[in-house]
Amino acid sequence: MRLDERSAHLAEAMAERGLWPERSPWIRRAVGALPRHRFAPDRLWSWDGSAGVYVPVDRAADPGRWAAEVYAGPDAPAVIQITGGRASSSLSCPAVVVDMLDSLLLEPGRRVLELGTGTGWNTALLAHRAGPDRVTSVEVDPQLAAAARERLAAAGTRVEVRVGDGTAGWPQGAPYDRVIATYAVEEVPWAWVEQTRPGGRIVTPWGRLGHVALTIAPDGRSASGWVQGLAQFMPARGTDPGAPFHHVRDRQPPDIEGPFPRALGPLTGPERGHLLFALRVLLPDIHVTAGAGQAGTVVWLHDGHTSWATLTPRTGTDAGPDADVVARQGGPRRLADEVLRAWTVWEERGAPVLYDFGLTRTPNEQWVWSGDPDGPRWQPMAPAAVR
Numbered sequence: 340m341r342l343d344e345r346s347a348h349l350a351e352a353m354a355e356r357g358l359w360p361e362r363s364p365w366i367r368r369a370v371g372a373l374p375r376h377r378f379a380p381d382r383l384w385s386w387d388g389s390a391g392v393y394v395p396v397d398r399a400a401d402p403g404r405w406a407a408e409v410y411a412g413p414d415a416p417a418v419i420q421i422t423g424g425r426a427s428s429s430l431s432c433p434a435v436v437v438d439m440l441d442s443l444l445l446e447p448g449r450r451v452l453e454l455g456t457g458t459g460w461n462t463a464l465l466a467h468r469a470g471p472d473r474v475t476s477v478e479v480d481p482q483l484a485a486a487a488r489e490r491l492a493a494a495g496t497r498v499e500v501r502v503g504d505g506t507a508g509w510p511q512g513a514p515y516d517r518v519i520a521t522y523a524v525e526e527v528p529w530a531w532v533e534q535t536r537p538g539g540r541i542v543t544p545w546g547r548l549g550h551v552a553l554t555i556a557p558d559g560r561s562a563s564g565w566v567q568g569l570a571q572f573m574p575a576r577g578t579d580p581g582a583p584f585h586h587v588r589d590r591q592p593p594d595i596e597g598p599f600p601r602a603l604g605p606l607t608g609p610e611r612g613h614l615l616f617a618l619r620v621l622l623p624d625i626h627v628t629a630g631a632g633q634a635g636t637v638v639w640l641h642d643g644h645t646s647w648a649t650l651t652p653r654t655g656t657d658a659g660p661d662a663d664v665v666a667r668q669g670g671p672r673r674l675a676d677e678v679l680r681a682w683t684v685w686e687e688r689g690a691p692v693l694y695d696f697g698l699t700r701t702p703n704e705q706w707v708w709s710g711d712p713d714g715p716r717w718q719p720m721a722p723a724a725v726r
């Protein structure tokens with residue numbers, strides 16, 4: 340299949356899943372005019388699950404596989420850079436790019452700051468809507484910035500690509516009407532708020548799960564807004580990713596096993612984003628992932644350093660989402676107990692869904708709320724028991 344055909348095919352697949360936002364018809368037009376393959380570098384990296392490493396996919400050597408990586412589907416990013424064995428830059432997955440652009444409420448003529456240029460694809464889409472000389476994009480990696488600059492020029496796009504740490508924004512171009520980040524932050528940098536005009540909007544992935552859209556208050560002294568959707572982005576460079584689950588487990592034998600008094604459906608089913616988001620807020624350093632194990636779906640918990648737990652359906656029971664669950668825990672923290680306490684808090688507060696949550700940033704503070712900006716604050720919980 341030709342690249343243009345693959346692009347059209349992907350657009351159709353997105354239409355079938357209702358992924359093109361109705362209120363922003365410009366996004367589909369922009370993606371049609373600036374297809375993602377024009378921004379993909381000649382070398383991509385594909386995850387080889389059996390070897391546990393990324394392997395290169397070169398356009399010249401295997402154009403079909405390269406094209407398949409670029410157009411792997413609405414939810415698939417294409418990794419473009421590996422640093423220390425981990426993905427450090429990617430051509431983001433189409434569904435999330437589209438969703439975040441929709442959240443930005445971008446009109447023609449607006450001045451935009453983007454943090455995390457990567458390939459330049461999202462930069463080009465922003466410029467398609469905002470117009471020439473309206474978009475400044477900041478990338479921390481000079482080589483990626485140079486390559487993006489070339490691709491953006493080849494696509495006829497007039498934007499500024501700067502090299503720098505996006506944490507500082509780009510004050511030389513302030514004030515902006517819109518700020519959009521394509522890497523995940525834990526704390527929204529205050530510089531982004533300062534550099535956005537009152538009434539303007541910041542859209543950024545927050546934590547490991549959701550993206551938020553914040554509106555700047557009339558006095559410019561705070562920014563607040565709702566979670567808009569799921570968005571799994573790589574964290575800002577320099578963030579300690581911690582060790583993977585199996586490394587943590589191999590250091591610590593399991594030393595406690597017992598029943599876990601919840602069925603796993605809310606952590607593993609299609610609606611899992613709601614509880615996972617609450618856990619992310621209440622237990623920011625605990626990684627929660629689910630996958631297939633021998634007895635059904637397994638949930639893995641770890642803190643990247645000392646402690647881990649697994650939640651598995653009890654052998655001999657039906658391994659479906661309502662099966663009885665066993666917790667195995669190792670290390671000084673009791674992660675299954677911590678998750679149970681946070682799960683209970685979420686239930687006691689009415690089991691809010693992802694879209695009930697929001698975030699407020701002031702010069703000295705940031706907090707997550709639910710219901711409305713004056714609603715209950717969701718503070719991280721202290722570890723349940725540290726031995």
Ligand SMILES: C[S@@+](CC[C@H](N)C(=O)[O-])C[C@H]1O[C@@H](n2cnc3c(N)ncnc32)[C@H](O)[C@@H]1O
Binds near residue numbers: 478
């Ligand atoms: C997911 S990728 C960008 C995807 C891009 N929108 C695209 O579709 O090609 C995230 C990018 O953010 C960059 N990045 C990470 N931390 C950064 C920081 N503190 N300042 C600027 N760029 C950063 C990474 O180098 C990477 O290129």
